[in-house]
Amino acid sequence: MVAAYRRFADDLIGRGYGEVARFVRSIDPNHLLGARTGFGGTGQAWPVPMMPFDLASGAAHLDFTSPEGYALAGDLDNYLAAGGSVRTDLFSEEGTQYLTDPALVDMMLGEKLEAMAAVVRSEGWAWVDVFSDYGFAERQQHSRLERCYLPEYAEMTSARVPLENKYHELEAEHEKASDAEDWDESDKLTGQMEDIEARLAALKETLLDVNAFDKTIAGAVVTMDDGDLVVHRGLERRAARKASPNVQHPCPKRNRAVSLISRWAYSMAPL
Numbered sequence: 638m639v640a641a642y643r644r645f646a647d648d649l650i651g652r653g654y655g656e657v658a659r660f661v662r663s664i665d666p667n668h669l670l671g672a673r674t675g676f677g678g679t680g681q682a683w684p685v686p687m688m689p690f691d692l693a694s695g696a697a698h699l700d701f702t703s704p705e706g707y708a709l710a711g712d713l714d715n716y717l718a719a720g721g722s723v724r725t726d727l728f729s730e731e732g733t734q735y736l737t738d739p740a741l742v743d744m745m746l747g748e749k750l751e752a753m754a755a756v757v758r759s760e761g762w763a764w765v766d767v768f769s770d771y772g773f774a775e776r777q778q779h780s781r782l783e784r785c786y787l788p789e790y791a792e793m794t795s796a797r798v799p800l801e802n803k804y805h806e807l808e809a810e811h812e813k814a815s816d817a818e819d820w821d822e823s824d825k826l827t828g829q830m831e832d833i834e835a836r837l838a839a840l841k842e843t844l845l846d847v848n849a850f851d852k853t854i855a856g857a858v859v860t861m862d863d864g865d866l867v868v869h870r871g872l873e874r875r876a877a878r879k880a881s882p883n884v885q886h887p888c889p890k891r892n893r894a895v896s897l898i899s900r901w902a903y904s905m906a907p908l
Contacts, residue, residue, distance in 0.1 A: 651697065658698040669700035719745065743769075746861070753866050754859045760847065764856035764874070771860035771869075779858065779872040785849035786841070797840055804833045845870065 658670055713723070721738045750767045758765045768775050789797075807830050814822040850871050858869040 655698045671699050716741065716745065749866065750859055750861070753868065757857050757859055757868055757870075760857075760870075761852050762856045762870070763852055763854055766856065766858050768858060768860040771858060771862070771867075778875060779856075779869075780875050780878060782850060782855055782871045782873050784871055785846040786844040787846050789844065793840055793843070797837065800833050800837055800840075804830060804837075807833070847871070 661670060717723070719741060721741045724737050746769055750769065754765050754767050766778075807826050811823060811826040811830065814820075814826060847870060854873060854877060856872055856874065858872060860867055860869070
């Protein structure tokens with residue numbers, strides 16, 4: 638059923654890509670078309686754990702695609718210092734520049750990922766996988782092990798509670814903006830709410846008890862997400878789970894999630 642729905646969504650969104658591409662080309666047939674919606678194709682962070690997309694059908698209507706979360710490893714100066722070059726769009730009001738040496742970008746990105754992977758391997762995980770793009774297909778290789786959390790400490794409570802209060806305020810404002818069909822304000826508030834969700838998730842991650850994992854089987858993934866290095870710890874390779882289906886991964890109840898809001902915010906974040 639999930640596979641059938643994913644195929645339906647892929648076809649539906651692909652047809653939308655086709656309609657937009659044909660319209661744009663009817664106005665301007667001289668420019669290449671590409672699309673990057675972010676977060677696995679969903680455009681927002683919250684659906685990713687439940688329903689990320691790899692838009693294979695949509696790609697057929699584009700002249701080029703950009704890997705998800707793919708970014709230059711460092712600023713433009715680093716790229717130029719390494720011998721890279723750029724091409725400037727003379728018709729762009731912002732002076733948009735395009736990198737012309739993808740092989741160099743790949744090399745720089747690989748070096749940055751491997752440097753972080755070396756740090757993560759020193760933590761004693763059974764394995765560490767590296768991905769420049771951790772999309773839907775790559776995520777199917779892993780599953781998240783049960784996570785244990787240390788008790789919340791006073792400093793974290795002081796940081797968490799104001800964020801949760803602000804989130805509720807924005808939620809009420811967002812509802813008013815939506816009722817008034819003020820979509821610009823609604824979009825702005827959505828961005829602010831997503832920022833708080835990410836900060837709550839990051840706070841909760843600081844309580845993750847990495848020593849509770851069985852590191853003879855548990856591993857981690859190092860990847861890029863919207864230009865930032867990201868580490869997903871406490872994962873299991875699904876192939877290993879199938880080989881040993883009876884292995885249990887108990888987590889003491891005393892260490893489980895500390896706050897309903899922070900738990901919800903964390904569940905909305907990617908793996």
